Amino acid sequence: MIAGRFIALEGGEGVGKSTQARLLAQDLRARGFDVVITREPGGTAGAETIRSLLLTTEGEGWGARAEALLFAAARADHVEKLIRPALARGAWVICDRYVDSSRAYQGGAGGLSDADVLALHGIGSEGLLPDRTLLLTIDPAVSAQRLALRDGDSADRIGGRDARYHAGVAAAFLRFAAEESRRFAVINAQGTPDEVARRAFAAIADLIAQ
Template structure:
């Protein structure tokens, strides 16, 4: 029987470098002979990717916070059932670019929904599955904005393009979650060159 896999989420606001760090982390773990599955939220399965397109590039006026939270929870339920749990059962390590805490920070902290309601949706849809460790990348807002402008060239998705006050609330929510659950969260300084940040991320993951 395979040993159970491990589950890690990379979280943080816009422009902190999650995608780059996930790629570097996957390469480092595979070099150590570990089976790795990389994924993202919303997305990771055909059904969840379809929901991603609906949420991030909606027709008309888009979705309200409650509809957004329900859609993200539905995408996550499919993601957990069809990709994450099977990979963990095989003994793979799953690395995801965003997970539950993004819903809590964006629809909760940013848009004002109750955290307990978002956690209830997660319990119903995904059986309450949490990562073994959540790596929270933190970056000075001005540097994050510079990176984002360089990456997106003025073409942010609907959520990424929200105003500064919204993203400040998101960042504050992430910090609050990390302070409340230091066993699960690892706070990582995302400033500096990608390789420097990767060293910090890898140490936080291998610690587990």
């Protein structure tokens, strides 16, 4: 059986990850591939329960260490019950966020070391990494406009953090992409959804050919 492929879409708030995940899946299905779209935190019943704990605006919220542990627990369930089984049957898995979001949000912007976040990933998910990580980037002013249209005044706990925090997230993502250039592809997310989708598809074309 042909092995499946694992694609993660990463980036800050409002860059269009969910839209591009849907369009990428559409393109792959048109070529005859079995495709699973999922998200983090989430993707399984247990992980979706943890998602609600992480993103709710009620209560005091979590510190960076508790957040990292919860994300790692959600990811462990997600990998075990959805991602690995799909890959094993030869499907393409397209995930809206994965471990690099934990590295950027709880690590780069939250103050934890990258080694600590990756250690949790090693324990919980046996270090599984995507075959390709598509990092969507956009001008912060454009993402702010998109978020205002999408969320209004109802941003979740993490998305609603201040501009300095999100600048730290963006800087961390770019650092990962520079350090791990074989896994990452940086995609300019400005333009129409179809224009961005063509760039994203071009960034995985070599995986289709293999």
